[in-house]
Amino acid sequence: MITGELKNKIDGIWDIFAAGGLTNPLEVIEQITYLMFIRDLDDSDNKREKECAMLGLPYQSIFSDEVTIGAQTIAGKQLKWSVFRDFPAGRMFTVMQEWVFPFIKNLHDDKNSAYSKYMGDAIFKLPTPLILSKIVDALDDVYTYMNEAQSADVRGDVYEYLLNKISSSGRIGQFRTPRHIIRMMVELLNPTAEDTICDPACGTSGFLVTAAEYLKEVRKEEIFFDKNKKAHFMNSMFTGFDMDRTMLRIGAMNMMTHGIENPVIEYRDSLSDQNPDREMYSMILANPPFKGSLDADAVSTDLLRVCKTKKTELLFLALFLRMLKVGGRCACIVPDGVLFGSSKAHKDIRKKIVEDNRLEAVISMPSGVFKPYAGVSTAILIFTKTGHGGTDQVWFYDMTADGFSLDDKRTPVDETDIPDIIERFKHLDQEKDRKRTEKSFMVSKEEIQGNDYDLSINKYKEVEYQKVEYPPTSEIMANIRELENQIGKEMDELEKLLKL
Structure with a gap:
């Protein structure tokens, strides 16, 4: 969530595009994404060069030596943002149009890679050198501000606001899961170097990027000093599907910028028969769309056998169970209605998770988490696919603060339950004796069965009422x-x- 000065700076960039005749929000976000990617490519190349130098590993910069573009051979250094940004506007425009853009479109050698698929039809649409020069300066200003603010996810903050521009323009609304919520979910699952991680509704690849960054922090030496594990990390660990080519393009660039050379980012309707994946992934991290109902004829028949419904939030839960390997784990966000809905489909999918697999945790989140883009109350479900049960005690947590105000402004506040959630989840053996009046507590499988598999925390939480004495x-x-x-x-x- 961005506010104040940074919001004004992004609005200023948007105004520059409008002045140049680019008013379609999708075109604007694509052009900004390309430019951010070009800038990030310079930064990440420098960073990886330094990391390899520190680790004593060889590194070949993508900007080193000469680069052949079409019939021309030029010095690769000219393609670096930090170099061409100082050129006069006319020359900068020529370099961008004739060299830099063709360079990033053909950056990846593997023509079947996610990056190549979604960059192949990219078009540079900035109309004049003056517009390009103004936007380059404005983006530099944004990055300077974000670096001074010590924000670690420039792309995430900007995408969040840009995606709201798409939503407010009348298109199908998309909103980004807040970065700190994604990070919490990743830490709760604690991925390993051997995991295969999937997000079947990946959008801009926020979950996959965060999982990759977490692994770099926690298991850096294990992954990067082992040839096979590094190859797995770069090429086969991360998979994402989406039905929006713009989001896929942004997601592919986002992953590459974060050092993932060849993620599997594909155009796919995850709920349809075009998604054949079964028992392929050891981990799923997702915030699937809650867009209501869809055409049952478009839904894979095996998902309908699990729960006969048109509601996407229920079908995605059935999909997660199908796509996970036995022993695989899932952390996903669901609307509160999934927890207590009384329809047969609602009860069937909850029963499937509780009886046939192992439900570990239900974390109830406050309704303001997704504001200003949505005010829906949500929860995080964490479960393991076993295929033969295993649920004994389910851990419930009543999250009331996430470090930001719960109004539309979402300004930072001191109160947050996130560190407590992570710490308690790591020590579930210490949770068994907690009272139902506390922030977290355990509920037995038998009690959940007796309540029609209702997973709403309010069904089990006890409220302490203090006796108040009134005068006569x-x-x-x-x-x-x-x-x-x-x-x-x-x-x-x-x-x-x-x-x-």
């Missing part, structure tokens, strides 16, 4: 009379003043 009625009446007398005296005084 006669005393209250006497106080009211005294107040009336006092008001009467003051009214008399006021009347005297008005007659003077």
Whole structure:
């Protein structure tokens, strides 16, 4: 979520595009994404060069030596943002149009890679050198501001606001899962170097990027000092599907910028028969769309056998169970209605998770988490696919603060439950004796069964009511009379003043 000065800077960039005749929000976000990617490519190349130098590993910069573009051979250094940004506007425009853009479109050698698929039809649409020069300067200003603010996810913050521009323009609304919520979910699942991680509704690849960044922090030496694990990390660990080519293009660039050379980012309707994946992934991290209903004819028949419904939030849960390997784990966001819905489909999918697999946790989140883009109340479900049960005790947590105000402004505040959630989840053995009046507690499988598999925390949480002593009625009446007398005296005084 961006506010204040940064919001104004992004609006300023948007205004520059509008002045140049580019008013379609999808075109604007694509062009900004390309330019951000070009800038990030320079930064990440420098960073990876330094990392390899520190680790004593060889590194070949993509900007080193000469680069062949079409029939021309040029010095690769000229393609670096930090170099061409200082060129005169006319030359910068020529370099961008004739060299830099063709360079990034053909950056990846594998023509079947996600990056190549979604960059192949990219078009540079900035109309004049002056517009390009203004936007380059404005983006540099944004990055300078974000670096001074010590924000680690420039792309995420900007995408969040840009995606709202798409939503407000009348297109199908898309909103980004807040970065700190994604990070919490990744930490709760604690991925390993051997995991295969999927997001079947990946959007801009936020979950996959965060999982990759977490692995770099926690298991850096294990992954990058092992040839096979590094190859797995770069090429086969991360998979994402989406039905929006713009989001796929942004997601592919986002992954590459974060050092993932060849993620599997594909155009696919995950709920349809065009998605054949079964028991392929050891981890799923997702916030699937809650867009209501869809055409049952478009839904894979095996998902309908699990829960006969048109509601996407229920079908995605059935999909996660199908796509996970036995022993695979899932952390996903669901609307509260999934937890307590009374339809047969709602009960069937909850029963499937509780009875046939192992439900580990239900984390109830406050309704303001997705504001200003949505006010829906949500929860995080964490479960393991076993195929033969295993649910014993389910951990519930009543999250009431996430470090930001729960209004549309979402300004930072001191109160947050996230560190407590992560710490308690790591030590579930210490949660068994907690009372139902606390932030977290355990509920037995038998109790959940007896409540029609209702997973709403309010079904099990106990509220402590403090006894309040009120004075007797006669005393209250006497106080009211005294107040009336006092008001009467003051009214008399006021009347005297008005007659003077």
